[in-house]
Amino acid sequence: MxxxxxxxxxxxxxxxxxxxxxxAEKSGLDRKEVDKxxxxxxxxxxxxxxxxCYWAPKP
Numbered sequence: 376m377x378x379x380x381x382x383x384x385x386x387x388x389x390x391x392x393x394x395x396x397x398x399a400e401k402s403g404l405d406r407k408e409v410d411k412x413x414x415x416x417x418x419x420x421x422x423x424x425x426x427x428c429y430w431a432p433k434p
Contacts, residue, residue: 378404378412383421383432392429 376384385402386393393401399409413430416422422430 378408379415382409382412383416386422386430386432392425392431394428395430398430 381402381404382398385398389401395406395409395413398404398413399406402409404412413422417424417430421433423433424430
């Protein structure tokens with residue numbers, strides 16, 4: 376499973392908006408990998424930011 380899939384899975388499992396640091400902690404991925412994956416997910420419109428610096432899966 377790639378970093379994008381891991382990040383998306385963590386966000387869906389938690390069911391709430393999370394910061395990149397929280398996602399890195401829960402997933403075990405490096406923070407830089409999480410940032411890169413989140414940028415790709417944002418570009419694909421699979422995640423949204425309900426508030427500054429927090430991300431959630433698109434409903």
